[in-house]
Amino acid sequence: MTITESILCSKTHEYIYENGNKNYTVGLTDYAVEQLGDIVFLELPEVGSSFNKGELFATVESVKAASEIYMPISCTVTEINENVVNSPEILNESPYENGWLVKVDFTGDNMELSDLLDYKEYTEEVQ
Numbered sequence: 381m382t383i384t385e386s387i388l389c390s391k392t393h394e395y396i397y398e399n400g401n402k403n404y405t406v407g408l409t410d411y412a413v414e415q416l417g418d419i420v421f422l423e424l425p426e427v428g429s430s431f432n433k434g435e436l437f438a439t440v441e442s443v444k445a446a447s448e449i450y451m452p453i454s455c456t457v458t459e460i461n462e463n464v465v466n467s468p469e470i471l472n473e474s475p476y477e478n479g480w481l482v483k484v485d486f487t488g489d490n491m492e493l494s495d496l497l498d499y500k501e502y503t504e505e506v507q
Contacts, residue, residue, distance in 0.1 A: 383476040388493065389502035390452040395476070396496070399483065403458065407480040408440070408449065408471065411506045416442040419468045424460045424481055431455055431484075433492050438481060440471070449481070452496060454488030 387395045393412035396404045413419070421441040431437050431451040438449040460482050464470045471479040497505065 384499040387476070387499050388452070388496035389499060390450070390496055391505070392450045392452075393506075394449060394452045395499075396452050402486040404453065404455070404484050404486055405480045406452065406455075406482050406484055408475055409502065410475050411503070412447075413471055413475045413479070416440065416447060417444045418442055419471045422465055422468045422471070422481075424465055425457050427457050427460060429457045430487070431457075433488060440468070451484075453484070453486055453492050455484035455486050457482050457484050459483040 383397060387397045389395045389409055393409045393415075394406060395409050396406050398404050419440055419442045423439045425431075425437050429437070431454065433451060433454045435451050436448050437451045437457075440447050440449060461480050464479050464481065473479065
């Protein structure tokens with residue numbers, strides 16, 4: 381099974397997948413990364429930061445533009461991907477496996493997941 385078979389995507393191009401125990405990995409979809417072009421800088425929140433669904437939690441800069449990244453679920457950050465902060469080009473090479481942004485503990489209710497799209501629905505919507 382590939383990661384894309386188990387992810388949920390937001391309409392603002394973030395993805396999540398569950399690691400178990402209400403812990404999720406959050407990142408940018410391959411479509412978003414492709415639209416940005418070569419990524420040169422990434423700013424992520426600190427571990428322990430809490431966010432409500434839809435809040436700005438990170439920024440990414442590419443050779444084309446700077447973009448804001450929104451949290452697809454209410455959560456508390458448990459881990460940040462230091463590798464992608466130090467080498468933002470990893471996002472271009474591997475947005476799912478190595479280019480994830482943060483791991484979070486989900487603090488919302490399951491209704492928050494209802495407007496997220498599975499990967500197949502997401503790719504149909506962005507094409």
